[in-house]
Amino acid sequence: MPIVWIPALLRDLSGGTAQVHLPGANVREVIEALEQRYPGMKARLVENDQLRPNITLVVNGAASQKRLRERVAPDSEIHFLPAISGGALIG
Numbered sequence: 001m002p003i004v005w006i007p008a009l010l011r012d013l014s015g016g017t018a019q020v021h022l023p024g025a026n027v028r029e030v031i032e033a034l035e036q037r038y039p040g041m042k043a044r045l046v047e048n049d050q051l052r053p054n055i056t057l058v059v060n061g062a063a064s065q066k067r068l069r070e071r072v073a074p075d076s077e078i079h080f081l082p083a084i085s086g087g088a089l090i091g
Contacts, residue, residue: 002030002076009082010045013038027057028068030078045080054083 001021006014014020020037024030035042044052050068051057057064058079064070072078 001074002072002078004030004034005077005079007080007082010041010080013040013044024072026068026072027051027059027064027066027070027078030072031068056081056083 001023003019003021005019006017011018015038017038020034022030022033022037024033031042031045034045045055046052046068057067057070058081059070059072060076
């Protein structure tokens with residue numbers, strides 16, 4: 001089963017769990033399994049049936065352009081990376 005790395009900002013919903021193996025053939029199915037295990041997770045990741053725009057999806061080390069449609073294999077690693085904002089360039 002694919003492994004999902006849960007970002008620190010969502011670990012309040014996972015009881016502090018940082019990674020979990022979940023079934024799914026694509027990211028949408030993995031998120032559904034994540035929601036079953038940790039209610040409320042889907043609302044933090046998905047909006048209007050799309051991955052929230054402030055979330056970058058990384059599968060097996062590569063940023064995904066397919067988002068929820070991205071196919072995953074049993075040995076895939078899935079990361080949901082929240083956008084980082086703020087700060088200023090000095091120079």
